Amino acid sequence: MSGSLNVLVIVAIIALVVVRQLKPQRLDANGKVWWLLPAVLAFMAVREPGLLDAAHPAESGALLAVGVVIGALTGAAWAWTMRIWTDPDGAVWSSVRPVTAAAWLLGAALRFGLYGVGLLMGVHLGTQATMLSVAATLLARTGTMVWRAQTLRPTYRVAAGG
Structure with missing residues (x-):
């Protein structure tokens, strides 16, 4: 895939994810295929030669590793700054908070x-x-959100001895 097409894919995915985050979103606490989009992106990234700079393989490998770590930390920060709650029916919801935007911006700056x-x-x-x-x-981000959703208890209570 050409560099221009890679850029288009990256921008489209980031735009889709960010736009979806701007309104409260119901989460799937089972998390059956939460890993699918990241797996497709990773496959697209590694399937062609050129991931590492041929003139500087060790340096580019180190920078790539740091970039992946920065990405993972950004995703975790993103997930931990999200507001997450259960509704009366027990469904799990999430929404962004102002601090979430700070996590996005810090990750981009890094x-x-x-x-x-x-x-x-x-x-x-x-x-x-x-x-x-x-x-x-x-x-x-998604793995952390799924984990957080699975650890929530519903906000309603069942009567004791009922």
């Missing part, structure tokens, strides 16, 4: 900073590295 470090080192980090980082972000 990612751009990583690209800056790569430029200073003369290492090329392509769109595949970004795609893998976005996959890590979504995997950590």
Whole structure:
């Protein structure tokens, strides 16, 4: 897949995820296929050569690993800053809070900073590295949200001895 198409896929997925987050969203506490979109993104990132800079394989590998860790930490921060609750029927819901936007912005700033470090080192980090980082972000975010949803108890109570 060309770099331009990779950029289009990354932007489309980020836009879809962010737009969906702007309104309260019902979560599937069972989390049957929560890993599917990140897995597809990761597969797309690693299936073609060029993930690592051939002129600087060790440096680009290290920057790629740091980028994936930044992505995972961003996703976890995103999930932990979300408001999560159960409704009277026991369904789990989530919505963003202002601090969630701060988590998004911090993650983006760290990612751009990583690209800056790569430029200073003369290492090329392509769109595949970004795609893998976005996959890590979504995997950590959704996995954390599923885990949080499974640990919630309904806000209603069952009468004792009933």
